[in-house]
Amino acid sequence: MRADIGPLLLKLRARDEVSAEEEAALAAIIARVEEVPADTVLAAENSVATSSRLLLDGWSARAKLVQSGRRQITEFNLPGDFVDLHSFLLKRMDHDVVTLTPSRVAIVPHEQLTAITERHPHLTRLLWLSTVVDAAIHREWMTAQGRMTAIQQIAHLLCEFYVRLKVTGLAADHHFPLPLTQEEIGDACGLTSVHVNRMAQQLRGDGLVEWRRSAVTILDWERLVSLAMFDPTYLSLERRPR
Amino acid sequence: MRADIGPLLLKLRARDEVSAEEEAALAAIIARVEEVPADTVLAAENSVATSSRLLLDGWSARAKLVQSGRRQITEFNLPGDFVDLHSFLLKRMDHDVVTLTPSRVAIVPHEQLTAITERHPHLTRLLWLSTVVDAAIHREWMTAQGRMTAIQQIAHLLCEFYVRLKVTGLAADHHFPLPLTQEEIGDACGLTSVHVNRMAQQLRGDGLVEWRRSAVTILDWERLVSLAMFDPTYLSLERRPR
DNA sequence: CGTGAGATTGAGAATTCTCAAAGGTCGTGG
């Protein structure tokens, strides 16, 4: 099966050049592709991984479960994200990776990744970069959680989705799909779904977004960015030699 | 100047073997060593880095400033931490790195790190791992911030310090130095220093810790771990092939 | 001993949570 790694390449090329040879090397490391339904655990906390997963299509999340049934989502993964590249080095997972929508996932055995590190130093650096950007996203979220209000956090999340989805052409004209429940957004922001609901109403009432069903239209990007104090620097979408 | 990379090696060797050749390669990438006072910015947000810093001695922090003078500390760096290895790939910094105590810092030019990726794939993976562990620490903190109470968060931080400091021999017998103000701890937990103070009093009052000046003694490790729901898995201190 | 940074205390205020209960929406089976 020929996996479509187009979205991944778009992301990598937003940050640096990727040669044809590197592109071929990437395509070659995929062992197989799987279709998985929503709410499937792709990688379980505490398990020891021997392969990593590349999200070809669909949304997933990194989540940590806490006693008492609560959970914290620490990052959302969009199509083209190498969702558990971290497990290549960690081996033992510190968190779950769970699909949020029906998804298509490419499986990459760790031996193949090891081979990349031995033969393609520049491609290695680009993959390394993508894990380091995950860390930058974590820092940005932590800052939002610790030092911003609930409504700012949610606004920030919407800004992030829009910018990240645009890279792979999944968002345009200030409009994008958002297949998340308010509960899932709450799990990401450290809020209850009740409070997410009230803040979402406020964002709508203030004329910042139109947000119905599972799609969002940003009505006033300037004001949303200003409310969220959103600065996309942390996404490292500058093209430069790495 | 001969830099003492002993603490760094202890950390790396807690996770996998490091050959004598790799050790020599690491020692060779250090361009120079600097002594810096407390509260010095080692790497500034938004600047474009051309070298990374290895903390030989002292404590530092990754911090993000938010309008209105607030800040969020996203990780504390201890002696032996490669504090801004992230900048090797990010180039443009998404956060500040600031010393919290007088420190000794080794400077590593990015060209040297590039050379490591070209000649030492296994060492590259170990350095990559250390950035991925930073991300795991971020996730753990985010979970604490989002889904645990203030006192649990602070207890969790103390557990983390003890385990991390033990790796390099800087903690033992449930005792360790803690050169942080309550304000700095608040910046890390997303709390005010006032609330940190009250929670610290409660931890002392409950007989969990002795915490005076800048040193902590954990009086009841079991109970502290249980309160904080602390599980050191996220620190990846298992020795296995990477 | 005076100074200044950091720790501690007090009291009222704000944000967010908890616990229900009610209202909508969408896919599926009859």
Added chain:
DNA sequence: CCACGACCTTTGAGAATTCTCAATCTCACG
């Protein structure tokens, strides 16, 4: 093509945690 059920969203009201803003206290150090 409609009714049903499951899953979300929305609303209300009281409660809890944490914040804000001072003011005071302590202690290491010059």
